[in-house]
Amino acid sequence: MRFRFEVLVSLKDGLLDPQGKAVQGALPTLGWSNVSEVRVGKHIALTVDADDEAAATAQVQEMATRFLSNPVIEDFQVLEVEPAS
Amino acid sequence: MTEWKPRIGVVTFPGSLDDRDALRAATLMGGEPQTLWHGDADLGGVDAVILPGGFSYGDYLRAGAIARFSPVMESVAAFARAGGPVLGICNGFQVLCEAGLLPGALLPNVGLRFVCRQVECEVVNAATPFTRACAVGERLSIPVKHITGRYHPPAGLDPAQVVLRYAPGHNPNGSEQDIAGVVNPAGNVFGLMPHPEHASDPLSGSTDGLKVFASMREHVETAALVA
Numbered sequence: 001m002r003f004r005f006e007v008l009v010s011l012k013d014g015l016l017d018p019q020g021k022a023v024q025g026a027l028p029t030l031g032w033s034n035v036s037e038v039r040v041g042k043h044i045a046l047t048v049d050a051d052d053e054a055a056a057t058a059q060v061q062e063m064a065t066r067f068l069s070n071p072v073i074e075d076f077q078v079l080e081v082e083p084a085s
Numbered sequence: 086m087t088e089w090k091p092r093i094g095v096v097t098f099p100g101s102l103d104d105r106d107a108l109r110a111a112t113l114m115g116g117e118p119q120t121l122w123h124g125d126a127d128l129g130g131v132d133a134v135i136l137p138g139g140f141s142y143g144d145y146l147r148a149g150a151i152a153r154f155s156p157v158m159e160s161v162a163a164f165a166r167a168g169g170p171v172l173g174i175c176n177g178f179q180v181l182c183e184a185g186l187l188p189g190a191l192l193p194n195v196g197l198r199f200v201c202r203q204v205e206c207e208v209v210n211a212a213t214p215f216t217r218a219c220a221v222g223e224r225l226s227i228p229v230k231h232i233t234g235r236y237h238p239p240a241g242l243d244p245a246q247v248v249l250r251y252a253p254g255h256n257p258n259g260s261e262q263d264i265a266g267v268v269n270p271a272g273n274v275f276g277l278m279p280h281p282e283h284a285s286d287p288l289s290g291s292t293d294g295l296k297v298f299a300s301m302r303e304h305v306e307t308a309a310l311v312a
Contacts (some may be wrong), residue, residue: 011192015237016259018197067154070147071181073237074192 136177
């Protein structure tokens with residue numbers, strides 16, 4: 001079976017995110033002056049072939065821990081979108 | 086009798102840029118340069134390994150994140166565990182952090198810009214295989230050129246592992262505690278963002294970087310005498 005996942009990777013709280021600051025700094029020039037705490041992360045979408053959903057989820061968790069994120073500086077969240085056709 | 090020369094291996098990853106300068110520095114330090122290939126796990130019996138600067142695998146995902154899974158890296162990790170000296174310069178530093186051979190991680194520069202300039206670094210720990218030819222407090226003038234050089238140490242990093250700091254006013258990237266280079270707890274793996282191999286020839290304005298390579302040579306020679 002095929003399962004579709006999204007992995008959201010974000011910089012750990014408290015770590016300076018200059019990219020988020022730059023985006024936040026640009027928003028008021030477009031008229032949106034009420035925005036704060038902008039953080040920029042990564043979005044990784046992938047499809048896994050596995051016997052069942054539990055195996056696929058466990059694998060994505062491990063991939064996210066060992067490779068897709070760096071636990072020293074990042075947190076991640078795994079979202080299962082839908083069984084892929 | 087021919088003069089004994091330490092054999093210095095320099096790994097080339099897809100996207101490495103500074104492997105040639107690192108090989109040249111190996112010659113300038115009186116060593117025998119040896120090219121190593123990322124896809125080949127054989128280190129060829131070298132006495133020390135250098136992971137050079139560049140943008141391995143395009144720095145995709147995170148700088149160094151993909152290079153750390155190259156076949157050569159398993160051998161480099163085994164070499165490091167056995168006490169072999171490993172030097173990671175710039176991208177090489179990033180690869181060593183991603184591989185867990187060095188503590189911490191490197192983040193995008195605070196200014197969001199690529200910086201390319203000469204900086205002054207202070208030697209904080211001169212009791213490592215990479216700084217033994219230096220004195221504590223000595224300043225080295227070495228260039229940096231990177232966009233992902235902001236060092237983030239793990240909580241509780243042993244201060245003795247900090248080998249090099251940017252001198253006051255010289256931190257080019259927002260590195261925490263002005264850290265420019267760190268060693269592993271055993272002291273035989275060293276990573277730094279500045280490029281000592283680009284400060285090894287009088288043509289480039291400073292030869293301060295040679296002290297890092299001279300230190301490595303001294304270390305390897307001493308180890309060879311003991312063995």
